[in-house]
Amino acid sequence: MNFQPNELRELRGAYEGRRVLITGGLGFIGSNLAIALVELGAAVSLVDALFPDHGGNWYNVWPVMRKVSVVVADMRDQARMLALVEGQEYIFNLAGQVSHVDSMEEPQTDLEMNCRAQLSLLEACRRRNPLAKIIYASTRQIYGRPRYLPVDEEHPLQPTDVNGIHKMAAEWYHRVYARVYGLATCSLRLTNTYGPRLRIRDARQTFLGWWIRQAVAGEEILVYGDGRQMRDFTYIDDVVRAFLLTGCRALFQGEAYNLGGCEVVALADLAALLVDLAGRGCYRLVPWPEERLAIDIGSYTGNYQRAREVLGWQPVVPLRAGLAQTLDYYRANWEHYA
Numbered sequence: 001m002n003f004q005p006n007e008l009r010e011l012r013g014a015y016e017g018r019r020v021l022i023t024g025g026l027g028f029i030g031s032n033l034a035i036a037l038v039e040l041g042a043a044v045s046l047v048d049a050l051f052p053d054h055g056g057n058w059y060n061v062w063p064v065m066r067k068v069s070v071v072v073a074d075m076r077d078q079a080r081m082l083a084l085v086e087g088q089e090y091i092f093n094l095a096g097q098v099s100h101v102d103s104m105e106e107p108q109t110d111l112e113m114n115c116r117a118q119l120s121l122l123e124a125c126r127r128r129n130p131l132a133k134i135i136y137a138s139t140r141q142i143y144g145r146p147r148y149l150p151v152d153e154e155h156p157l158q159p160t161d162v163n164g165i166h167k168m169a170a171e172w173y174h175r176v177y178a179r180v181y182g183l184a185t186c187s188l189r190l191t192n193t194y195g196p197r198l199r200i201r202d203a204r205q206t207f208l209g210w211w212i213r214q215a216v217a218g219e220e221i222l223v224y225g226d227g228r229q230m231r232d233f234t235y236i237d238d239v240v241r242a243f244l245l246t247g248c249r250a251l252f253q254g255e256a257y258n259l260g261g262c263e264v265v266a267l268a269d270l271a272a273l274l275v276d277l278a279g280r281g282c283y284r285l286v287p288w289p290e291e292r293l294a295i296d297i298g299s300y301t302g303n304y305q306r307a308r309e310v311l312g313w314q315p316v317v318p319l320r321a322g323l324a325q326t327l328d329y330y331r332a333n334w335e336h337y338a
């Protein structure tokens with residue numbers, strides 16, 4: 001990770017020697033955050049259930065394997081969580097089920113993963129560690145189909161799928177536990193995040209992981225609809241910086257901050273860029289599959305002014321550079337992900 005000298009000083013001051021727990025720590029975002037926190041000198045513990053359909057992967061933490069403590073456990077296990085939260089100063093709460101399509105096929109499972117597991121963590125903190133700073137990974141999905149762009153935090157919450165409803169509820173649990181019990185919580189509303197350690201084995205989690213895999217393999221990428229849908233992808237290093245800065249600078253009153261990307265891109269242009277960077281493969285526009293169209297949100301771009309003002313955060317990695325680094329990573333580590 002590249003930090004500005006001032007930022008690095010502040011982050012070291014905040015995390016060096018401090019106890020940090022990351023839930024979902026073997027997953028895409030959690031593992032990248034773990035690596036950065038180890039670099040900053042934190043004492044890092046990870047908890048992850050390693051559900052086979054999720055993004056957890058032992059190889060994700062290979063660079064820091066001997067420097068982190070990993071507990072394979074389900075966050076719904078209240079007794080385990082009571083022990084795990086004790087003494088932690090920061091809890092980055094990233095465990096969750098991220099597939100929108102899966103949430104429609106198995107809504108009860110999504111409820112378990114995104115709501116019950118979250119209550120289990122918050123209850124454990126309320127009983128054993130009410131002073132920990134808790135940063136929750138929320139999502140732009142809770143806004144649903146945008147009424148205006150770019151979407152700010154005041155936009156109505158009107159999720160279009162079960163996953164969005166449960167992530168919204170989980171964010172609200174964090175808010176209510178801050179207001180009623182005085183827990184130090186806040187949420188980051190992430191937009192589509194990409195980069196090394198993203199699950200690319202299938203399209204369950206995000207279409208982008210699948211597209212990255214197809215680009216590396218030189219296959220044909222299928223773009224649904226007219227390809228003019230807009231998105232503001234965030235590179236993983238920018239998301240990790242956002243979590244780290246949030247830990248130091250947020251108000252911790254249950255508030256939420258949008259993240260966003262350096263640039264806005266139409267999905268057909270993204271596919272073309274991937275093909276160009278990979279130097280192989282191609283893309284084609286195809287009609288929407290019914291089950292995906294039914295929960296689609298159209299174009300989305302986020303207004304991250306609040307994060308800029310309060311957290312001093314803004315994305316800095318351009319899409320082209322981020323995608324190039326991502327493709328390099330998967331070329332070099334193909335057998336661990338594909």
Ligand SMILES: NC(=O)c1ccc[n+]([C@@H]2O[C@H](COP(=O)([O-])OP(=O)(O)OC[C@H]3O[C@@H](n4cnc5c(N)ncnc54)[C@H](O)[C@@H]3O)[C@@H](O)[C@H]2O)c1
Nearest residue numbers: 024027028029049050051055056074075095096137190193
């Ligand atoms: N990746 C994105 O584009 C994106 C966008 C918006 C929000 N988010 C949120 O960020 C968080 C992390 O996403 P990710 O992309 O790293 O996903 P991921 O699937 O790669 O990682 C999530 C990890 O959580 C673990 N997990 C799930 N339920 C658990 C439980 N009950 N107990 C213990 N571990 C459990 C999984 O095994 C997995 O390893 C999620 O909460 C997700 O909703 C991600």
